[in-house]
Amino acid sequence: MSWKDGSEERSESLRRIRESAAQARYDFKRGWKIYRRSLLAVIGLLMVISISVVSIFADDLAVEHPGRNLQDTRDVWHIDYEPRKAAPFSDECDTRYQKVSLTTLRRWDANGTNALSPTRVADNNSFYEDILVVTEFIELQDRYGVTLASDLVTLETTNNSYFWISDELMDNNSLTQIRLIYKFENDAMHHWWLPDGYDVCIFGTNDEGQDLFSKILYGSRVSLTIGFTVATLTVIIGTIIGSISGYFGGRVDEVIMRITDIFFAVPGLILALAFVAALQAIDNLVIPLALAFLPLILVLIVPFRSAIISVLMPGSEDTFSRIEPAALLAVGLVVVLLLPLGLYGIWEGLFETSDNRTWRLFFSFIVISVFAGLLTLDNRMTKNFSIEGFSERALNTLNWKNPYRYLTLRTAIIFFAAIILFSWSDDVDNQIVIIDNFDRLWKIQIALVFTGWPGYARLIRGQVLYVKEMTFVEAARSVGAPSGRIMFRHILPNAWAPLLVAFTLDIGGTILSASGLSFIGLGAEPGAAEWGKLVSDGRAHFPQDYWLVLFPGLAIAYTTLGFNLLGDGLRDVVDPKNRR
């Protein structure tokens, strides 16, 4: 076959691509026209955009260096030895109490001291203090907080970092320690976008003297990541399971729907709670990842299987046929042989979770049994098998015009990617830990995915049931399109609209639930820049220091509201009533 032969098809496919691009542009314009009719929707979009921008540029916007952020525990330092909370817009962010031991000074025979920053920890774990530039000397106290005459200590005129301590003070042996209170040149607060000389903390500081505003900025990253990851994973899993349920119907549908019933029987948050508790036994991402890949492989296996069948057996185009007794027997045999092993793997894995090997064993059993089951499910496998012309048909699958080829390739690639990821995780030092920083956060993410998919499964099942009866699906089926193709090319593209809305709303909902779980103490580590955790940390000082609770909560509400308004606007766009 020469390159020339396909020229017509190529130009045809190019034309189609152009057409679909034009259609997409038109659809988008129309959608935007409907969307912008609603003021609330536009506000929601702006809110989502603003919070996304903030999370992307958190490094540039934050007043304090993320080193002050407790996520990076190496560089924790306090604004002074006695960390204290400052109210929003109070200009106490750059005052510092410094204790000076007079006995030490007397021993060294020095009558002056430097203004020093709190002790910091350097990268090599050594401690160091910065010399601060004092802008104003406020007060002098003895060790019990009683104010002394402030002229007993004077600031050196040439060097704004040095205090002279008067002889009167040095000779007073009853005083062992004094406390200097001064304002200093706070580099951290001098940020490029703040007006010159602006040195108050916008949202106040927490009891460790950390700037709340910066923590909230960094918290947006955590929340958005959780929102997107969880919503995406739930959509994928829910869509796969729901479309299988809706498309194949019958017993499969019945079983899946009964499982979702169980999930709906327990309130989501309590279910997630119980699941997080169970997850505490697991300390890496291998198993969740494996489980996440499993449904993906299950669905993508359809074209893979059809390719194998088309190679093995001449003249078979459709992929799924009714199960016949012979095939049932074969499946039964596989189940009888593999299930005990699989079950053994499950229980072994549950009791000895520290041993990854058994999990891996269990996982591979599932994969193998699923493969075997799917392959044997087709009765023509045994009936029409023919070795004659095998190589020809095998070559035919490499034909670039063959639509199966791409699907098969995709399946193969995903499958092998899963295998490779899996084998990577074999090495204990090389565990697949995608979200290293938030090692406790992924547990609540998995829990939220686990509790979230049944909703999508039901939603997409209803859509599939509805679209399945439409004429174009029947037409596709009558020309012999395989199930996988009908599913991906005909049904799902026509069922995505409510899915998109649910997805957007779910991001908001996930952020809410995740912060709730963090609030309980199951998510982020104490002190982490996660909004739910910030609220929970602030609870100890509530209601006196209300800002520690108010602002992180406002951030959660703002983000969730943005996504909910966005989803509501999208609902109007995809609503069939608005199609003109």
Add this chain to the structure above:
Amino acid sequence: MKTSEFIIRRIILLIPVMIGVTVFTFAIAQIIPADPAAILCGERCGLIDPVTGKTMLELQRERLGLNDPVIVQFWDYIERLASGDWGESTTYNRPTSDVVRDAAPVTLEMALFALLMAYPIGITLGILSAVWQDQVFDHISRFLAIAFVSLPIFWLAMMLQLVFGTGPDVGGICDPIFGTEGGCFPIYGRHDAALTYPDRSSSLCDTAITGIACYPSWYPSGGTGFHLVDSWFVTDEALDNIHPDYASNYKLFDDTLVHLILPSFTLGIASAGSLLRYMRASLLEVMNEDYVRTARAKGLSESRVIIVHACRNALVPILTILGFSIGGAIGGAVLTESIFAFYGMGNVAVDAIINLDYSVLMGVTLITAIIFLMSNLIVDILYGVVDPRVRLE
């Protein structure tokens, strides 16, 4: 289909779901990394029993049946559940069934009261929103509906505490307006700290001790747990000695009510938001029906058309949300109960997770599932009664 047949069918449909839930709770308990035997024997685990020559840990494991095959353990679990033995709580040192029995009414009372507050708000706003469709009020209430479901419930709880439960020096607004001292509503507890209501574990009743509420002998020991109900049955002798401020049943009831308002409002607000949306959509749909047009054509006043003809039909689908909102309220209780110091199922569940008290966790999951399924069952049956078309399906 007759109503009785419909009800029986619904109940039969619940059985596989209940079995599924028990399997789920059992699986959770299996996965939780704590060894219940080790928790029970504590420091004495290493001691050797002179009679059998086994360590205490081994004996505990045998007693709990942890050495049995998993299937046998599951069967034991089902058997024990059926006989009312829900296991022993390791944090409270009480039977789990008692812990759950004390905690469930707290949450239920709060959740039901929350719905009692949410429904009038949600339905009224929904109706007004539909009547004034696309007007300013409609836009505002639609925004409110979305805002209500977007608020983090734990944060809302604390903000309400701040605004309505504290004095002006902290940030409360009540004192200057209503002349109260330290806010309009108490922010902690189910009742005044000076009072004690008996529960299952301490059903002692001694009218001589100040502050203890006592029930008559025919009343369930330890009360029903619903203080709104219990407060009316406290005996006169107990009232005499309970506290000078609460010397009548009404005052006790009022005390409980005042303590319930903030937590319930917090829980109810999300339900009110979703109710508003559903009510609006449902009413708008009904307004296009023929019978509404007929009613209008008859010359009935608009208010009569809306209230009598449209609303009655629009309210029917709202019934389905009732079941879900109870579930939502129980889920929300997990987050609010600790803030308001209510010792309900939410608080118990969180404690159980932190202390890895697996039998309580199983019990709470199970009881919430039962409550949720029962409320959905009742709603389904009500729906079947109100709308006979449902029964035909």
